[in-house]
Amino acid sequence: MLLLEAMDSLLPSLIKRQLDSKRLGKPIHHYVRLGSTNDIADQLASAGAPEGTMVVTEHQTHGRGRLGRSWFSQKGKDLCFSLVLRPDVPPCNLSCLSLILGIAVGDAIEKISGLKPDLKWPNDLLINGKKCCGILSEVRTELGEVKYLIVGIGINVNAKVVSTGLSMTASTLFQQTGRQISRSQLLVEILNCFEPFYFEFLDQKIKPLLDLWVKKSSYAEDRWVLVKQIDRSFQGITQGLSKHGALLVKRGEGWVEEVLAGDIIEWDKKVTSS
Numbered sequence: 547m548l549l550l551e552a553m554d555s556l557l558p559s560l561i562k563r564q565l566d567s568k569r570l571g572k573p574i575h576h577y578v579r580l581g582s583t584n585d586i587a588d589q590l591a592s593a594g595a596p597e598g599t600m601v602v603t604e605h606q607t608h609g610r611g612r613l614g615r616s617w618f619s620q621k622g623k624d625l626c627f628s629l630v631l632r633p634d635v636p637p638c639n640l641s642c643l644s645l646i647l648g649i650a651v652g653d654a655i656e657k658i659s660g661l662k663p664d665l666k667w668p669n670d671l672l673i674n675g676k677k678c679c680g681i682l683s684e685v686r687t688e689l690g691e692v693k694y695l696i697v698g699i700g701i702n703v704n705a706k707v708v709s710t711g712l713s714m715t716a717s718t719l720f721q722q723t724g725r726q727i728s729r730s731q732l733l734v735e736i737l738n739c740f741e742p743f744y745f746e747f748l749d750q751k752i753k754p755l756l757d758l759w760v761k762k763s764s765y766a767e768d769r770w771v772l773v774k775q776i777d778r779s780f781q782g783i784t785q786g787l788s789k790h791g792a793l794l795v796k797r798g799e800g801w802v803e804e805v806l807a808g809d810i811i812e813w814d815k816k817v818t819s820s
């Protein structure tokens with residue numbers, strides 16, 4: 547086993563030493579193996595765990611993705627963790643949170659690996675067109691009131707190959723750089739990058755963050771996309787984000803849809819402005 551692999555555990559003692567955050571990653575619950583970090587974080591949150599509580603594992607066996615999909619990760623190779631958040635903001639702003647988290651994860655990946663991920667609405671990070679990271683944000687409400695949110699992040703880090711059937715669409719940081727990346731450093735950097743953004747979000751300074759997301763995403767503007775939702779699909783040209791983080795897609799003259807849920811797929815070619 548290479549030295550970095552041997553040393554690259556996600557033990558709380560290792561993480562805490564490097565962490566600059568005030569709230570995020572406090573406390574840390576570390577598991578050698580579990581089903582889904584989102585599920586454990588949810589249990590802890592419903593029992594009263596404070597904002598910032600983090601659940602991280604060396605091996606996630608039943609990871610969940612968006613829209614009921616599975617999320618595959620490899621033991622000791624990938625990064626899977628979840629945070630408990632208790633933001634006191636209007637519920638209509640919550641969908642911006644995973645976009646903002648995506649910016650922070652992208653910045654952290656860039657700092658640690660030198661790669662510059664692209665952001666694909668709503669929650670994917672792509673490198674050279676292949677998905678390296680996904681974010682699953684789950685809101686728990688009681689009597690119509692937001693109680694807490696679990697945000698789960700999965701990053702394909704050091705595996706030499708991705709899971710069967712995913713090689714056309716997914717990749718790992720190792721495949722993209724040709725070198726091992728320290729998962730603990732990446733995790734620390736994500737928390738350090740996300741916290742200042744999160745505090746701006748809590749202060750409702752959301753517009754500059756959404757503008758930053760648009761700047762960092764090649765999908766945000768002037769891109770032909772196919773929008774796939776549970777009950778319908780349509781094509782259009784992206785036009786940026788609404789103030790609540792919905793993707794604006796132009797379907798015809800004067801007809802712009804606010805897309806709140808679903809997936810987008812690149813359609814044909816990038817539109818060139820005349």
Ligand code: BTN
Nearest residue numbers: 582584609610611612680698700
């Ligand atoms: C997606 O792209 O569909 C979102 C994937 C989110 C995966 C992460 S891994 C950590 C956390 N625990 C889960 O079960 N899912 C999220």
